[in-house]
Amino acid sequence: MLSKITGGITAPQGFKAAGVHCGIKKNGKEDVAVIYSTVPAAAAAMFTTNQMAAAPVIVSRQAVERGKARAIVVNSGCANACTGEQGLADAKAMAHQAAKALNLDDNEVLVASTGVIGVTLPMEKVTAGISQAVADLSESGHEQALAAIMTTDTFPKSCAYQYSLGGKTATIAGIAKGAGMIHPNMATMLCFITTDAAVAPELLKLALNQAVELSFNMISVDGDTSTNDMVAVLANGQAGNKLIRSADSPEYQEFFQALKTVCTELAQLIVRDGEGATKxxxxxxxxxxxxxxxxxxxxxxxxxxxxxxxxxxxxxxxxxxxxxxxxxxxxxxxxxxxxxxxxxxxxxxxxxxxxxxxxxxxxxxxxxxxxxxxxxxxxxxxxxxxxxxxxxxxxxxxxxxxx
Amino acid sequence: MLSKITGGITAPQGFKAAGVHCGIKKNGKEDVAVIYSTVPAAAAAMFTTNQMAAAPVIVSRQAVERGKARAIVVNSGCANACTGEQGLADAKAMAHQAAKALNLDDNEVLVASTGVIGVTLPMEKVTAGISQAVADLSESGHEQALAAIMTTDTFPKSCAYQYSLGGKTATIAGIAKGAGMIHPNMATMLCFITTDAAVAPELLKLALNQAVELSFNMISVDGDTSTNDMVAVLANGQAGNKLIRSADSPEYQEFFQALKTVCTELAQLIVRDGEGATKxxxxxxxxxxxxxxxxxxxxxxxxxxxxxxxxxxxxxxxxxxxxxxxxxxxxxxxxxxxxxxxxxxxxxxxxxxxxxxxxxxxxxxxxxxxxxxxxxxxxxxxxxxxxxxxxxxxxxxxxxxxx
The missing domain is CATH 3.10.20.340 (ArgJ beta chain, C-terminal domain)
Incomplete structure (x- = not known):
């Protein structure tokens, strides 16, 4: 049984978030977000299959291989895709700046970008934005973080649930952005999921793959698979459940159902906010x-x-x-x-x-x-x-x- | 050297055509066409790869297997696709009625339809239309025939060329219709080509396959492969050239270049008339x-x-x-x-x-x-x-x- 709750991606225990305006977006809205787990967390992520994968996808794909991460730094307004060597250096710099401010290793930080393709990031603004976002991190920062990942979206996409996991109360929450270039292939646009469940990294990866296959990989707005698609989940174990180590355990099923529910709800919200959609x-x-x-x-x-x-x-x-x-x-x-x-x-x-x-x-x-x-x-x-x-x-x- | 000429699909020697309004289209425009070779002709055709192939596609695919045909009967305003057994019977009846009026065997007539999917033909009107069109057949009927194959097209698509073929003057001409559901896969929408060249059926088929691969199969308006795509060529030998029997002969190359020119020009015209196209x-x-x-x-x-x-x-x-x-x-x-x-x-x-x-x-x-x-x-x-x-x-x- 899942109960819907408020509180967004900072609802699970041990998560903080922030979103600030650094100047990439011309409309003055939030454009840099940081999501942070106060304790070490298992991490899994899926990325676009587009061969023109954006620089942040290349950096994050490598970072998440260890199955662990503590933070995600995101910008909107610029996709940092088709930007060559400079783009790669900029994506690495984003991870480094966030890591330094949070006292983490560079590879504990995932990087994501969304916005116009083929334009390099205004790194001076982005650097200031990351510092400010880290300083602003709080357990109620979910709304600002969500605002900072939006582009042509007309409404924010977020959900949070509580459920019983091996006798403990666990919380899972996610945010996502649409609304065009949506035809996921293995993963879609940007989606970040936080949970306080304790899940072994390899099972977190398995559950994410299965949930994405039945949710984000089952939607299409315009048939265009983006260069920047990414869905990432951080699981920090603060719910206190016994670590999930087997896909045959009832706890894995409890966790998977919660994850699938969050992925399906967010995928459907992306379609509902499809560019120009009326149905x-x-x-x-x-x-x-x-x-x-x-x-x-x-x-x-x-x-x-x-x-x-x-x-x-x-x-x-x-x-x-x-x-x-x-x-x-x-x-x-x-x-x-x-x-x-x-x-x-x-x-x-x-x-x-x-x-x-x-x-x-x-x-x-x-x-x-x-x-x-x-x-x-x-x-x-x-x-x-x-x-x-x-x-x-x-x-x-x-x-x-x-x- | 190809010279552009007027006269449309009745320009090649030994071809007649007609187009009449029988009442399928509500706007009073021509909706039934007959194209006819006064002497036996080699024939080749390519059809949609859509598995929901329309009834006329099924009938024509079988008829053209012999490599010979004398006439093509076409209607617009109704695709006769997704119409089950009734649709198949109607397509066969169209071929039979045209054959009877022209003193041909049923399998010497190819049938094609274009228009709304899922609606059956008003056969009483179609039957009257076929009789009228056969009665109207003439060497100057190309414009009416062309009008009768159009649906959302905003301009007619036709071209005719003369060239030297094995020392004789040969003529080739074609008509086509667009303008939506255009994403050919082995053949596209409707295109009918007449030529007075003498070409063995197997080489006519080879040349058509090669020409279509480089023309109609290289265009897309909206990514939708129609249920009714068909491109057919009739070659009646009235130019008097020695029958083309080898793909290695210079005459095959002369003929192929002419056929490819006609196919490419018509394919590009379909794109230029793509639904709503401005570029x-x-x-x-x-x-x-x-x-x-x-x-x-x-x-x-x-x-x-x-x-x-x-x-x-x-x-x-x-x-x-x-x-x-x-x-x-x-x-x-x-x-x-x-x-x-x-x-x-x-x-x-x-x-x-x-x-x-x-x-x-x-x-x-x-x-x-x-x-x-x-x-x-x-x-x-x-x-x-x-x-x-x-x-x-x-x-x-x-x-x-x-x-």
């Missing part, structure tokens, strides 16, 4: 031969600009959904395929349903939250993907991003 | 290890909504181009990658070029035709893909398509 779409593909097939078909629907604009315009052009399934690469057979939108049966085994009526479908498509279900009729595997529609506002936001 | 983008990827890598990288750029909206908004956010290369799956190395837009060098070996300046890039992006060049710096393979930008108009067209 939240859940795409269920059932009856597939394999999970990979189900996911491939669901992702093809979720990525199709034709499907996404039809939902925006509430145009009952359902054929585009089956068209996307057809080119997805998933094994399908037209005369076995069935389709329902918002509970309305449209196609049964490749034939239009007798009771189908366009007016009803338009009503269903007027809702804000819509479930699309495609049954491939071939096997038992299923997958659920979350996405949003494609609106004029998406074009506007992305036609005017840097200017 | 024509040529994406060149050079220095790749393989053609497949080069194409994969170029296609990722061409499909990225973030890149496409940036070009629409003339936002000099070039990092999105390298981001797309990074997630494309093509083998890349950031410190070997270079980028130029409209001849302006932006990145050299992963580092921002010293002479780069945002104001100049904005000027370059204001052009209607823009060339983007990415050099991967790893090998000798290259690929060119053509695409368009992503505008408010695309969202409008596709949010209101059926309504």
């Amino acid at each position: 939240f779409l859940e795409i269920n593909v059932t009856g597939a031969l394999t999970f990979a097939d189900a996911k491939q078909a669901a992702m093809a629907i979720a990525k199709s600009p034709l499907v996404k604009t039809a939902f925006f315009g509430q145009d009952p052009n359902w054929g585009r959904i089956l068209c996307a399934v057809g080119y997805s690469g998933a094994k399908t057979q037209p005369d076995r395929t069935s389709l329902a939108i918002g509970g309305l049966t449209i196609v049964v085994n490749g034939q239009g349903a007798a009771e189908f009526d366009t007016a009803k479908l338009k009503d269903v498509m007027a809702a804000k939250d819509i479930v699309v279900t495609v049954d491939l009729g071939l096997g038992d595997a299923a997958a659920t993907v979350w996405t949003c529609d494609f609106s004029y506002e998406y074009v506007k936001i992305n036609g005017e991003y840097t200017t | 024509f983008l040529e994406i060149n990827v050079t220095g790749a290890l393989t053609f497949a890598d080069a194409k994969q990288a170029a296609m990722a750029i061409a499909k990225s909504p973030l890149v496409k909206t940036a070009f629409f908004g003339q936002d000099p956010n070039w990092g999105r181009i390298l981001c797309a290369v990074g997630y494309s799956g093509a083998k890349t190395q950031p410190d070997r990658t270079s980028l130029a837009i409209g001849g302006l060098t932006i990145v050299v070996n992963g580092q921002g070029a010293a002479e780069f300046d945002t104001a100049k890039l904005k000027d370059v992006m204001a052009a209607k035709d823009i060339v983007v060049t990415v050099d991967l710096g790893l090998g000798d393979a290259a690929a060119t893909v053509w695409t368009c930008d992503f505008s408010y108009e695309y969202v409008k067209i596709n949010g209101e398509y059926t309504t």
Whole structure:
């Protein structure tokens, strides 16, 4: 049983955070955050699979290999991606500055950046920002830290839960940012999770991989896999539970469910805040031969600009959904395929349903939250993907991003 | 040497065409076309790889296997896709009705459809339309036939050339329609090519495969591979050249260059008429290890909504181009990658070029035709893909398509 609580990423015991404005963002909002565990913590992280991985991804990927970390330093407004040698030096300098101020080794600090690609960081401002953020660290600093990781997000994305873990009360919390260049592949955009559970590093990594596969890797806003994706979790053991060492233990399951809940909630919030989104779409593909097939078909629907604009315009052009399934690469057979939108049966085994009526479908498509279900009729595997529609506002936001 | 001529698909000797309005389209425009060779012709065609292939694709795929055909019957306004058994019967009936009126066997007629998916054909109207079109067949009917295959196209797409083939004057011509659901995979939307060259069926097929691979398979409007894609060529030998039987002959090369010219011109016209397009983008990827890598990288750029909206908004956010290369799956190395837009060098070996300046890039992006060049710096393979930008108009067209 998980209970939702307030307090954000500083709700788990032994965590502090801060967010300050150092001058990267022109609008005066927070742009540097530090998240800190007051005691040593197990750490796991997943990163973008984009080969143009940003400098902070390269630095953090190496740092987290030890399975331990104490702090995360983040900036928004500049992605520090496609910045060559200078970018790498800047990302290392960020880790070093935070480590020095916190009395840690450099490799106990993870670094993350988000914002415009191809621009180097204003390091003088960033250095001052890191000093200020470390000085500001507090157990109530979660809101400022969250504000400091946002870019085109229109609302903050945060959640925190308490649950019973091996007889102790454990807390887990996470923050995330969207809202464009969202098509995760092994990890997504920025997401930071804190927990006071005691978990062995290798099991923390396993749980994160499994949770991300079913949450962040199941969302798409625009099909673009960012250069900067990162999801990191710090587990500092302050809940006092017996260290989780086995994936077969009930405690691992308790912890995994909590982690999966946080990841799924944040992933869905990212989709709800998709750039220009007016609708939240859940795409269920059932009856597939394999999970990979189900996911491939669901992702093809979720990525199709034709499907996404039809939902925006509430145009009952359902054929585009089956068209996307057809080119997805998933094994399908037209005369076995069935389709329902918002509970309305449209196609049964490749034939239009007798009771189908366009007016009803338009009503269903007027809702804000819509479930699309495609049954491939071939096997038992299923997958659920979350996405949003494609609106004029998406074009506007992305036609005017840097200017 | 190819000379551009007028006369459309009835310019080659021995071809007639017609287009009529039978009542599928609500706007009163032509919606049924027949293209006819007065003598037996070699035929080759390529079809969509979408597993939800439309009924006419299934019928035509089988008919063209013999390498011969005399006529093509086409309707617009209804795709006859995702229509089950009824759709298949309707597509066969279309071929049968045209064959009967033309005194041909059913399998000498190819069938094609384009329009809304998931709706069955109004066969009474279609039957009357086919009769009328066969009665109207003429050597000057190319404009009506072309009008009858258009849907959201804003201009007709047609070209015709004459060239010397084995000492004789041969003519080749083609018509095509776009303008959405364009992301060909082995063939695209509808394209019909007529030629009076004498070409053995197996060489016609080879030439078509090669020409399509370098033309229609190198364009993308929105990343959606249609259920109805078809490109077909009829070659009736009326030019009087000696039958082309070998791919090593100079005549095969003469013919192939003419066919490739027609395919490339029509493919580029489809992109220029991409739904809502305001810009024509040529994406060149050079220095790749393989053609497949080069194409994969170029296609990722061409499909990225973030890149496409940036070009629409003339936002000099070039990092999105390298981001797309990074997630494309093509083998890349950031410190070997270079980028130029409209001849302006932006990145050299992963580092921002010293002479780069945002104001100049904005000027370059204001052009209607823009060339983007990415050099991967790893090998000798290259690929060119053509695409368009992503505008408010695309969202409008596709949010209101059926309504």
